[in-house]
Amino acid sequence: MSHSSHSHDTPPPEEFREHDDFNIREVHGAIMREKSEPRDAFAPIPLWVIAVFMALLIWGASYLVYYSGGFKSTVFNRYQPAWGAEALASAPKGPVDPMVLGKRVFTANCAACHQPTGLGVPGAFPPLAGSEWVVSGDWHGDNHLVRVVLHGLQGPIDVEGKPFNGVMPPWQQLKDAEIAAVLTYIRNEWGNSAPPVSAEQVAKIRAETAGHPQPFTEADLKAIPAEKFEAAPAAAPEGTTPPAASPAPATPAETAPKA
Numbered sequence: 001m002s003h004s005s006h007s008h009d010t011p012p013p014e015e016f017r018e019h020d021d022f023n024i025r026e027v028h029g030a031i032m033r034e035k036s037e038p039r040d041a042f043a044p045i046p047l048w049v050i051a052v053f054m055a056l057l058i059w060g061a062s063y064l065v066y067y068s069g070g071f072k073s074t075v076f077n078r079y080q081p082a083w084g085a086e087a088l089a090s091a092p093k094g095p096v097d098p099m100v101l102g103k104r105v106f107t108a109n110c111a112a113c114h115q116p117t118g119l120g121v122p123g124a125f126p127p128l129a130g131s132e133w134v135v136s137g138d139w140h141g142d143n144h145l146v147r148v149v150l151h152g153l154q155g156p157i158d159v160e161g162k163p164f165n166g167v168m169p170p171w172q173q174l175k176d177a178e179i180a181a182v183l184t185y186i187r188n189e190w191g192n193s194a195p196p197v198s199a200e201q202v203a204k205i206r207a208e209t210a211g212h213p214q215p216f217t218e219a220d221l222k223a224i225p226a227e228k229f230e231a232a233p234a235a236a237p238e239g240t241t242p243p244a245a246s247p248a249p250a251t252p253a254e255t256a257p258k259a
């Protein structure tokens, strides 16, 4: 009895106690952390995972069907689902705004020299903002402007009273509608204000000048009587009757001599 009570009451020597204490915590900790051994068995995919997956699949498919616009490149109508031909027919398909297309053409082809501000680079690239070449002031005509862009311009010229002597490359590779749009744009941007130019007018001058070998010079152009284009009726979408042509607003600048 005295022996056992002795073993209870008397603590083990210091170094054993430390050792036991340390070991037990470590071992328990390790057991708590460890996962059970992997077993060779078939673990089915949890039902909820399948349910979530199916729900996502259905949502994705209906989203695509609802908002894809029938995968037609011409459709963009955020609020209208396109289910087929009728929906497509009712989608807006008005003419492209020449100011929007024109800005795009300008940024891609002209801005590098004439600058996004239309102010050009002094001594190198003449300004388009306020230019008599652009808005058909002085002796300049709309017909000259179309020639400049179709075939380019070289040699000494005056723009807004300042001399330039460079070479502008031709832009025949642009479509009639693109040239019409870029001209309409530069005539109505940066404070400029002049009637729009139509694709038909560009096509006419393209045909007239088809054989022109190199960029025009100021002298070439001056020899061609200035023409002011009639304001073209707004391009109408196919299959609709164009609105009645409204006459160009008569401004004093428009009373220049006609060919």
Ligand code: HEC
Pocket: 106, 109, 110, 111, 112, 113, 114, 124, 125, 126, 127, 128, 131, 132, 133, 134, 145, 148, 149, 153, 154, 155, 156, 157, 159, 164, 165, 166, 167, 168, 169, 171, 182, 183, 186
């Ligand atoms: C590589 C530079 C360059 C590019 C790109 C360029 N131009 Fe020009 N442009 C010139 C130069 C240089 C002149 C003057 C030519 C001369 O001195 O005979 C000029 C002259 C003009 C003129 C007549 C003068 C004036 O400033 O009003 C117009 C209009 C014009 N460019 C429009 C355009 C349009 C529109 C585009 C794009 C489709 C374009 N240019 C692209 C260099 C360029």
